[in-house]
Amino acid sequence: MSKYMIKTNKDRCISCKACEVHCKSKNRVPVGAKLGLLVSVGPVAREGEPAYLNQFMPCFQCEKPWCVAACPTGAMSRREKDGIVYVDQELCVGCKACIMACPWEIPQFNEATGTVIKCDFCRDRVDEGLRPACVTACTSHALTFLEPNMDSAEVRKAYALEKFLTR
Numbered sequence: 001m002s003k004y005m006i007k008t009n010k011d012r013c014i015s016c017k018a019c020e021v022h023c024k025s026k027n028r029v030p031v032g033a034k035l036g037l038l039v040s041v042g043p044v045a046r047e048g049e050p051a052y053l054n055q056f057m058p059c060f061q062c063e064k065p066w067c068v069a070a071c072p073t074g075a076m077s078r079r080e081k082d083g084i085v086y087v088d089q090e091l092c093v094g095c096k097a098c099i100m101a102c103p104w105e106i107p108q109f110n111e112a113t114g115t116v117i118k119c120d121f122c123r124d125r126v127d128e129g130l131r132p133a134c135v136t137a138c139t140s141h142a143l144t145f146l147e148p149n150m151d152s153a154e155v156r157k158a159y160a161l162e163k164f165l166t167r
Contacts, residue, residue, distance in 0.1 A: 002061035002083030004121055005148050006036075006135060012142035013054035015040050022137030026122060033108035035059075035119040036134050056143055058134065059106045059119035061085050067118070070101035075116070079123070086120035089113070121145070 015038065023029065023036045035058070042052035061078075065085050068076045075091035076098045078084070087098075087107070092115040098107045099116060107118040122132040130136070131145040 002063070002085075003147055004061070004082060004084070004126070004145060006056060006058050006121070006132065007144045007146060008054065008056045009142045009144065010054060012140045013038075013056070014140045014142075015052050015054055016139050018137045018139045019056055019134035019143060022133045023119075026133035027117070029108075029117065030110055030112050033110060033117065035108065035117065054142075056134065057104070058121070058132075059085060060104065061121065066101040066103070067098035067107055070097040072097060076107075082126070084120055084123050084126070085118070086123055087116055087118055089115055092116050 017038050019036060020034060020038055024034070027035055029035055037057045039055045039057055040052045041054075043050040044053060045051075046053075061083050062085065063083065065076070065078055068078050068085060070076075072095060073091045073093055075088045075093070077086060077088060079086070094109065094114040094116060096109055096116065098118075099105065099109060107116045109115075110117045122130075122134075125132060135143040135145045
């Protein structure tokens with residue numbers, strides 16, 4: 001399992017797509033490709049009111065990534081220290097084997113460079129102790145970058161703060 005994950009608070013997300021815009025800008029993602037995708041469903045009835053259901057979908061940083069196994073050149077790798085899966089642009093030949101291997105179609109083909117790109121949680125930022133661009137840019141603070149085992153503690157803390165502040 002990856003050391004990190006990006007979690008969406010569906011109650012806070014307002015479908016603004018700032019996460020997608022900042023991801024594309026920071027990573028210089030060409031038109032047509034997305035490293036992280038905000039999926040919106042709706043409008044649906046939620047407590048009698050119209051609402052959208054939103055989920056941000058970055059790479060899942062799989063423990064045994066099919067994209068890495070399918071890559072014939074070793075361009076697709078998984079870091080041992082934190083499980084982040086990334087593409088070495090110097091080694092990628094653009095064969096698209098990783099794209100076909102990923103059941104979620106996370107790797108994207110970059111027409112401009114003839115290589116594959118994918119979400120790597122902005123590993124350069126993570127290495128500096130920063131959060132990914134999509135999380136930093138979220139206008140409603142709906143995205144959280146955390147370690148999976150921290151999730152339950154964060155949920156409990158948020159619940160307690162909400163109950164305390166609403167009294």
